[in-house]
Amino acid sequence: MNDHVLRLDDVHTDIGEYQVLHGISFNVPEGGVHVLLGRNGAGKTTTLRTIMGLWRARSGAIVFKHHDITAMHTSDIARLGIAYVPENMGIFGGLTVQENMRLATADGSFNDDRLGQIFELFPAMEKFWPKPAWSLSGGQKQMLAISRAIVEKRELILIDEPTKGLAPSIIRAMIAAFQEISRDTTILLVEQNFLFASSLGRNVCVIDDGRIVHHGGMGELAEDKALQTRLLSLSLDAHQ
Amino acid sequence: MTDTAISSAPPADRGRTGRMIVYAVVFAIGLALAFAPFLFQDVRSSQVAARICVFIVLAASYDLLIGYTGIVSFAHTMFFGLGAYGAAIALKGMGPGWSAVLVGGGAGVIVAIVLAVLIGVLSLRVKAIFFAMVTLAAASVMMVLASQFSQFTGGEDGIVYKAPDLFKPAAKLLTDGDGKVLKLFGVSMNGKIAAYYFVFLCCFVLFLALIRIVRSPLGTVLEAIRENEMRAEAIGYRVVAYRTSVFVIAAVIASLAGTVWAVWLKYTGPETTLSFAIMIDILLMVVIGGMGTMVGAVIGVVLMSLAQFYLKDLMEAASSATANIPLVPNLLDPDRWLLWLGILFILLVYFFPAGIAGTLMKKGSHR
Incomplete structure (x- = not known):
């Protein structure tokens, strides 16, 4: 049985003449919330848009369940069971x-x-x-x-920075909602709010300059402030 | 209710009041068109009423494209012309019968579908401006073809033919005890009445079909596509397929409107169906009425048609009435009617930026 709902394998994406993703590879296990963290401009949104076919991967492979969706049309990807909640x-x-x-x-x-x-x-x-x-x-x-x-x-929901510009009370409601949704749906969450991400995420990938620089359990990153500072240039304290 | 009264109402009520005004006006126009032969008994009025009926369908089908889906096409009169020329060529070749109308109209619709699919599939993927250019080129080619294949189309002179016997002025629709044509409210129940109601009913059915389309789930998808193609794609809609389908539907409706127009006019030529002036008229009608409202097409067509047919008369009367005042009669000279028509349009666009129906129906919005 394939326990990965999504697999990205050495994905390169260009936007115009600029290369944004430089060989992204990660797996999203089935169930729960999985977080993609990173600074502004690191390539998080581009990764989600490449999965949805809104930007075309120049090379590499994106596999959803057993389907190679790398070159698929966006609407066909959506119909396979991937929902996308963009930043806006x-x-x-x-x-x-x-x-x-x-x-x-x-x-x-x-x-x-x-x-x-x-x-x-x-x-x-x-x-x-x-x-x-x-x-x-x-x-x-x-x-x-x-x-x-x-x-x-849906099999998988891609959510891009859902807490951006929202009041704390609404963010708390979002956390409760995501916990409920993730009982029967896999969520791949792009987030900059580390508190929000760490309260939900099971696994985390940190992306920087279009490359995955860290992946592992969220608990491990939440406990290691030095690692947070090194990877995100931000400490958990700064958000508290 | 005046605009001032609308403005003093709470926002939610303003939108509702605006909608009520628009629907009341459209209902009144519908009633006037339904009883036009009895209300306005001169030949010119029945000609204007029939033109309004046909152009409401033509403008509404264009609104389906530009207003609901965001497709800018300059080929709408090409499809209108295909339906008209189809019926005209068949009526000329096969004689004045219903079979000729069906065969010619059907052929026009089939050619319209083929061309719409070709243009749609090949060019709806490109940016709006390029698509608009492609449709402009296609419409120009059709104009040249209509002019060059004069043995079929009559060239620049067009084709004159006879309509089915039912529409002959001498045809007796209803008769009294003596076998004479019955008169209802002073109007003879002859072929002219039959011809008008043929136009009115065909256009009414086509307009209802368009309303049904925009009120259906397809209409919601089209509005979503117009608002943001990418978002519509991302929730599973193949935008090119939807846009092509809508382009085909609009082409079919325009083609059928062309067939009805050809049967009514008993003449088809480039100036009455294919001309770029008609395309501009349709665009103005939709913009003035209000894009993406469907009912706006009704208001836009009525305003434009009345202005085009009666503004000159109105100015002549106004010029005579103000003969003793310096300068004013010169300004109101009937020859300057286009200038005043232009000023009227500028004022309409200024005071109703979303078109008349669009602005009134959206009063109270805070988008």
Whole structure:
């Protein structure tokens, strides 16, 4: 049995004339939250976009379950069961909350149980169900983006910096929601907020200058402040 | 309700009030078109009413492209022309029968589908500006072809033909006890009435079909694609396939509108179907009415058509009425109607930046 839901093998990605990823390799085990950490401009978002086919890998292989998705079309990758929550949330402001969620269903119909779970996690979604998405606050937009990603069962959810610009109370709600979601879905999380990442992550990969410079258990990194400082140029204390 | 009254209402109510105003206006236009032969009994008015019906479908189908999907095409009149020329050539060759309308209209639709698929698949992957250029080139080629293949198309002169017998002025739609044409509210129930209601009903059905499309899940996907292609791709929608499908649907509707227009006019030529002036008119109608609203097309077409047909008359009357005032009669000279039409459009765009329906329906939005 293949216990890796996703495998990146020596992935190189160029954006225009610049090479951003210089041979990224890591595995994402099935289940739980796995974190990709790194400084600004290290290549975290590019890694997620390359997995989704939004940037094309110049070389290397990306394998999701048993499918080589390296050269696949973005929409086909999404249909295989990978949801992507981009940094800017990726919601459609002109559509209602309901329409945004319906877009992510396979046949346009909702599973009542699943919708009930989403409303429990994010009560604001039920409250603003018929409202246009542009009228939501930043935190609610993030909730909508995540709700849309889990409106149907996904094998893997790629989430890019979900806490960016959010109030602490909303971040706490996000932590609870991600713990719940990760019970039956694998999450690959890109994050700069180390506290948030360390409270959720099972494994961590640290990326720098388009290369993986560290991978291992999150607990190990959370306990080793010297390692944090060396890898992230940030200490845990700085975030506390 | 005036704009001032709308502005003093709370934001949520403003949007609702604006929508109510737009729907009320569109409903009134629908009623006026439904009873046009009884309300306006002169020949010119029935010509204007029929043109409005056909152009509502043409502009609404263009709104499906530009307003709902964000596709800028200059080939819409090409598809309109294909339907019109199909029916015209068949009516000329096969004689004035329904089979000719069906065969010609059907052929026009098939050619429109083939061309739309080709243009869509080959060029909808490229940037919007390049796609617009491709459609402009295709439309220009079609104009040249219509002009060059004069043995089929009549060249620059176009084709004159007869419509099915039912639409002849002498045809008796309803008769009284003496076998004479029945008059209802002073209007003879003859072939002219049949022809108008053929146009009205065909256009009504096509417009309802467009409304059904934009209210369906497909309409939601199209709006998502217009808002952000990448995001739509990332949740599993093949954007090129959707854009091509919509391009084909709009082409088919435009082609059918062309067939109806050809049957009504009994003349088809480059100036009535394929010209670039018509393409600009459609674009203006959609922009003035409000892109991405569908009902905006109705308002835009009515405003533009009334201005194009009646502004000159209005200015002539105004010029005569102000004959004693210096300069004013010169300014209102009917020959300057295009200048005033231009000023009218500038004012409309200034005061209704999202089009009339678009601005009224979105009042209270804070996007």
